[in-house]
Amino acid sequence: MNIAAATNQNLADISNVLIYSAMAVYALAFFAHVGEWVFGSRSRVATTSAALTPGQAAGADAPAVTVTVKQRGGGTAVLERPKVVTRTPGGGREVPDGPGAAGGDEQGDVYGRVAVSLTVLAFVLHAGGVLTRALSVERAPWGNMYEFSTTFSMVAVASYLGFLVAGKNVRWMGLPLVTTVLLDLGLAVSVLYTDSDQLVPALDSYWLWIHVSLAIACGALFYLGAVATVLYLFRDRYEAKLADPSGPQPGSFAHSVLARLPAASSLDKFAYRVNAAVFPFWTFTIVAGAIWAESAWGRYWGWDPKEVWSFITWVAYACYLHARATAGWKGRKAAYLAIAAFLCFLFNYYGVNIFVDGLHSYSGM
Amino acid sequence: MTTTDERELTAAASQLSTAPVEDAPRSPEPHGGSFGRELVTWARWFWRQLTSMRVALILLFLLSLGAVPGSLIPQNSVDEIAVNQFRERHGTLAPIYDRLQLFDVYSSVWFSAIYILLFVSLAGCIIPRSWQFVGQLRARPPRAPRNLTRLPAYTTWETEADPAEVREAAERVFRRRRFRYAVAPAGDGGGAVSAEKGYLREAGNLLFHIALFVLLVAFAAGNLFRVEGGKLIVEGGGFTNTLTQYDDFQDSAFGADLDSFGFTLDDFEATFEQSGPQRGTAREFYADLTWWEGADGERHKERVEVNHPLQIDGTKVFLIGHGYAPVVTVRDGQGDVAFTGPVPFLPQDGNHTSTGAIKVPDYRDENGKKNQLAFQGIFAPTFGGFSDLSRQEGMVSQFPGPQYPALFLNAYRGNLGLDSGVPQNVYQLDTEDLKQFKAEDGQPLKQMLRPGDTFTLPNGAGTLTFERLERWASFQISQQPGNYWALAGAIAAIVGLAGSLFIQRRRVWLRTAAGADGRTVVELAGLGRSESARLPEELADLAVELQTGGAPAAESAESAESGAAGGGSAAAGATSVESVAPEQPGSDEPGPDKPAADAAAADENESESEEPDEPEGPEAKPDEGARA
Ligand code: HEM
Numbered sequence: 001m002n003i004a005a006a007t008n009q010n011l012a013d014i015s016n017v018l019i020y021s022a023m024a025v026y027a028l029a030f031f032a033h034v035g036e037w038v039f040g041s042r043s044r045v046a047t048t049s050a051a052l053t054p055g056q057a058a059g060a061d062a063p064a065v066t067v068t069v070k071q072r073g074g075g076t077a078v079l080e081r082p083k084v085v086t087r088t089p090g091g092g093r094e095v096p097d098g099p100g101a102a103g104g105d106e107q108g109d110v111y112g113r114v115a116v117s118l119t120v121l122a123f124v125l126h127a128g129g130v131l132t133r134a135l136s137v138e139r140a141p142w143g144n145m146y147e148f149s150t151t152f153s154m155v156a157v158a159s160y161l162g163f164l165v166a167g168k169n170v171r172w173m174g175l176p177l178v179t180t181v182l183l184d185l186g187l188a189v190s191v192l193y194t195d196s197d198q199l200v201p202a203l204d205s206y207w208l209w210i211h212v213s214l215a216i217a218c219g220a221l222f223y224l225g226a227v228a229t230v231l232y233l234f235r236d237r238y239e240a241k242l243a244d245p246s247g248p249q250p251g252s253f254a255h256s257v258l259a260r261l262p263a264a265s266s267l268d269k270f271a272y273r274v275n276a277a278v279f280p281f282w283t284f285t286i287v288a289g290a291i292w293a294e295s296a297w298g299r300y301w302g303w304d305p306k307e308v309w310s311f312i313t314w315v316a317y318a319c320y321l322h323a324r325a326t327a328g329w330k331g332r333k334a335a336y337l338a339i340a341a342f343l344c345f346l347f348n349y350y351g352v353n354i355f356v357d358g359l360h361s362y363s364g365m
Numbered sequence: 366m367t368t369t370d371e372r373e374l375t376a377a378a379s380q381l382s383t384a385p386v387e388d389a390p391r392s393p394e395p396h397g398g399s400f401g402r403e404l405v406t407w408a409r410w411f412w413r414q415l416t417s418m419r420v421a422l423i424l425l426f427l428l429s430l431g432a433v434p435g436s437l438i439p440q441n442s443v444d445e446i447a448v449n450q451f452r453e454r455h456g457t458l459a460p461i462y463d464r465l466q467l468f469d470v471y472s473s474v475w476f477s478a479i480y481i482l483l484f485v486s487l488a489g490c491i492i493p494r495s496w497q498f499v500g501q502l503r504a505r506p507p508r509a510p511r512n513l514t515r516l517p518a519y520t521t522w523e524t525e526a527d528p529a530e531v532r533e534a535a536e537r538v539f540r541r542r543r544f545r546y547a548v549a550p551a552g553d554g555g556g557a558v559s560a561e562k563g564y565l566r567e568a569g570n571l572l573f574h575i576a577l578f579v580l581l582v583a584f585a586a587g588n589l590f591r592v593e594g595g596k597l598i599v600e601g602g603g604f605t606n607t608l609t610q611y612d613d614f615q616d617s618a619f620g621a622d623l624d625s626f627g628f629t630l631d632d633f634e635a636t637f638e639q640s641g642p643q644r645g646t647a648r649e650f651y652a653d654l655t656w657w658e659g660a661d662g663e664r665h666k667e668r669v670e671v672n673h674p675l676q677i678d679g680t681k682v683f684l685i686g687h688g689y690a691p692v693v694t695v696r697d698g699q700g701d702v703a704f705t706g707p708v709p710f711l712p713q714d715g716n717h718t719s720t721g722a723i724k725v726p727d728y729r730d731e732n733g734k735k736n737q738l739a740f741q742g743i744f745a746p747t748f749g750g751f752s753d754l755s756r757q758e759g760m761v762s763q764f765p766g767p768q769y770p771a772l773f774l775n776a777y778r779g780n781l782g783l784d785s786g787v788p789q790n791v792y793q794l795d796t797e798d799l800k801q802f803k804a805e806d807g808q809p810l811k812q813m814l815r816p817g818d819t820f821t822l823p824n825g826a827g828t829l830t831f832e833r834l835e836r837w838a839s840f841q842i843s844q845q846p847g848n849y850w851a852l853a854g855a856i857a858a859i860v861g862l863a864g865s866l867f868i869q870r871r872r873v874w875l876r877t878a879a880g881a882d883g884r885t886v887v888e889l890a891g892l893g894r895s896e897s898a899r900l901p902e903e904l905a906d907l908a909v910e911l912q913t914g915g916a917p918a919a920e921s922a923e924s925a926e927s928g929a930a931g932g933g934s935a936a937a938g939a940t941s942v943e944s945v946a947p948e949q950p951g952s953d954e955p956g957p958d959k960p961a962a963d964a965a966a967a968d969e970n971e972s973e974s975e976e977p978d979e980p981e982g983p984e985a986k987p988d989e990g991a992r993a
Contacts, residue, residue: 084519084520084905085518276866280862280863283859283862284859287856287859290855295672295673295674296671296672298685299845300851302443303435303436303442303470303471308433308436312432312433315425316426319422319425319426319429322421322422325382325384326419337426
């Protein structure tokens with residue numbers, strides 16, 4: 001028993017070291033991203049302005065792709081995969097995506113790649129930290145806010161890296177993501193730190209794995225959606241200014257930064273897809289929580305603050321999805337709703353745990 | 366864009382969903398008719414507003430806003446004690462909150478109004494949308510707009526095959542890919558094929574909204590008919606399910622009809638991790654019960670754990686808490702036993718530092734006079750020192766298991782106030798009419814007891830012996846109908862939601878025209894709901910398949926060729942999926958069936974149109990066909 005306890009203590013210590021190391025590497029990744037943006041600012045990006053200059057025809061063409069097909073007689077021929085011309089429905093702005101943080105600058109690009117590599121390394125350390133923590137307590141590492149926070153940012157980074165691996169254009173998210181991950185981990189190790197410790201029996205259920213892990217994963221993905229939404233708001237305003245040359249024009253700093261981001265419509269689409277894809281899972285998270293509550297407390301819904309805020313978050317996202325489907329509410333208004341919905345999620349996560357008493361405050365049975 | 370173009374585009378996109386058409390919020394025009402007619406006009410206007418997407422949106426928003434105060438202000442339904450504390454602290458605010466029903470947000474008039482309106486709106490929305498959807502399922506995909514280049518995704522190529530062959534090939538492709546399609550007769554210089562797919566999206570959406578309705582009804586019924594109570598039982602004790610046995614009880618809206626059963630608590634066990642980072646974690650935690658149905662039915666044994674309740678008929682018995690009950694014997698001033706038995710103490714923290722009171726109403730003092738005796742104190746299963754060292758007070762426990770149990774008591778005498786008629790908290794003393802025993806130095810008399818120790822009151826006033834320790838467990842007994850309906854509703858909602866959000870509904874049109882040089886010009890265009898990322902990709906796949914003659918690229922061009930050459934029967938006149946298409950040489954091979962997963966992935970996967978497909982050898986081709 002004592003040997004086991006000592007190993008557990010050792011593991012807990014290793015976990016802490018790993019988390020601190022991950023923070024150090026994230027910090028390096030942060031600086032590399034800053035380098036990417038700084039060097040990228042040297043390039044002259046004119047794509048956006050050009051595309052928005054009245055009279056300029058635009059339309060993102062999918063590149064021609066060749067496809068081989070068998071021919072009569074067994075030979076093969078190379079067939080041109082047809083060009084598909086796409087256009088934004090509803091006559092929206094047709095703007096190509098910006099070139100990314102490096103802005104086509106070679107040195108900037110090197111910094112960007114370094115940043116991504118560092119993020120991968122930091123992520124490995126981070127995941128190791130979460131894993132050893134879990135091993136040290138012999139349970140899912142989601143018993144308290146320290147553990148929530150470290151897992152939360154781990155999943156956010158994992159999703160980001162997953163998008164990168166899948167070849168999505170998400171490197172623009174690197175800097176804001178790494179910054180907030182640093183903040184989150186900083187908060188976790190300073191304010192929220194809790195020694196690895198016990199779990200009240202009510203939490204000791206396989207529903208903990210399902211409900212809490214899903215909640216954390218949904219939160220992390222909603223977060224990526226929220227980042228895209230915020231950037232969308234900036235980029236949209238920027239495009240609107242460019243499209244109206246007689247009005248006020250963006251400043252040179254704003255221009256330098258925003259021109260390198262993806263087009264507003266791409267950011268908006270990204271945010272929508274993430275939010276819409278997560279919404280059913282969030283719904284399931286709440287349902288799983290209700291099933292668990294039924295077996296632990298005898299009622300599946302009791303208007304406990306945590307339940308209330310999950311519900312509010314859910315309704316807020318449903319609001320957002322409805323807004324997207326309602327004429328006149330698309331675009332910026334829907335974006336504000338998405339941000340409000342994410343703030344609800346955050347409040348549920350931090351606010352309710354800290355300020356509001358309830359069954360979910362895990363103060364014991 | 367010309368207005369004809371625009372009108373045609375609108376027509377092409379029409380009925381792509383069943384969302385109600387959004388018209389500007391106009392108040393009804395004054396009719397100048399009779400009062401009755403005006404009333405009808407207004408009612409109709411109101412109904413149209415209520416069932417519009419915009420109002421649904423606003424109501425949803427209000428619902429989330431309305432739920433907020435209930436999470437910040439203590440609620441009667443959740444924690445009545447907290448409400449009372451709040452009332453005491455906020456003398457002026459509380460009456461205002463009362464007026465606004467802020468202590469009962471979730472059953473308040475205004476909160477109910479929001480969700481009832483929302484669900485009326487929901488019902489008013491589902492019914493016409495369902496009809497509309499049935500209509501769409503029977504209708505054919507709309508005709509091709511004249512100017513296909515205006516559509517969100519467009520491609521064109523030329524081919525040697527003649528227009529009718531191309532259209533037949535298109536039919537085959539659409540059929541294989543499970544599109545619904547319709548062929549328009551060849552007009553001036555060529556005909557068109559319209560196809561549509563992804564109806565499950567709409568079905569999923571309707572299912573979701575209907576499921577919400579079921580969920581709400583089940584929730585409301587559950588709350589109305591719910592009966593719930595709490596009971597604390599010391600090991601060896603028992604319970605029968607009648608009103609008087611409960612410690613606290615919440616009746617249903619229509620009076621309780623309690624299931625008849627009983628149980629005894631044979632054994633309660635809680636073992637805790639002794640050391641390491643998890644010190645104090647409950648390792649095992651269960652209550653062994655013997656239960657019976659009816660007044661005296663067959664005995665059954667069952668182990669109840671925190672996430673594993675006992676279910677008897679429609680009633681569930683949950684283990685919700687546990688604690689310690691020191692067994693004490695109190696002798697009065699005459700040396701007679703005035704009280705003996707276990708006294709449950711209530712835990713105050715994770716280590717089970719517990720508080721409680723021992724009340725002895727039948728007591729004679731040293732002079733034989735009738736009086737009442739009481740003890741108030743703290744119990745620690747593992748004594749961890751005093752929080753106030755200098756005065757040796759405020760004992761705390763340092764471990765939830767009984768490693769070094771200690772009981773710390775003060776003693777009182779006087780009127781317990783049991784006859785006042787006001788219900789009393791059994792775990793607390795009302796010390797108003799009680800006099801505390803004093804030690805010789807004039808300080809309140811207090812003593813720490815270990816099992817076996819005796820607390821002797823001064824002047825022969827009596828003794829209290831801490832005999833041993835028992836455990837108690839508390840149970841929540843609830844009877845709530847409708848749970849399975851709620852669960853079914855929730856699952857249906859998730860399934861519907863997945864269909865609604867992951868499946869794309871889209872339309873594709875193909876038009877053929879004779880080109881100047883005798884070749885056929887083929888135009889292919891697609892239109893989806895606003896977020897159709899995969900559409901261009903799908904269109905390209907379709908185009909590739911069509912260029913190989915309607916067979917999946919994988920199959921030999923042999924069959925593709927013969928497919929294009931044969932047939933011709935369907936060249937004129939509309940054909941839709943339902944009609945049995947004549948056997949065609951090219952289509953009789955089991956073409957790779959469209960994987961259902963493809964549709965499900967549609968929304969999640971972003972278009973990867975910039976990712977060129979590698980030129981692949983013929984072996985790789987089946988994949989190409991199946992992936993589509
Ligand atoms: C209880 C409240 C409601 C919730 C939680 C809810 C939720 C949702 C969700 C999550 C979607 C999917 C959005 C999408 O496809 O992008 C949706 C779609 C839709 N909702 Fe609701 N809804 C509610 C009430 C209503 C009401 C009252 C109406 C009637 C006006 C309505 C009409 C629609 C329509 C027409 C769509 C489909 C939009 C489309 O096709 O894109 N909903 N709803």
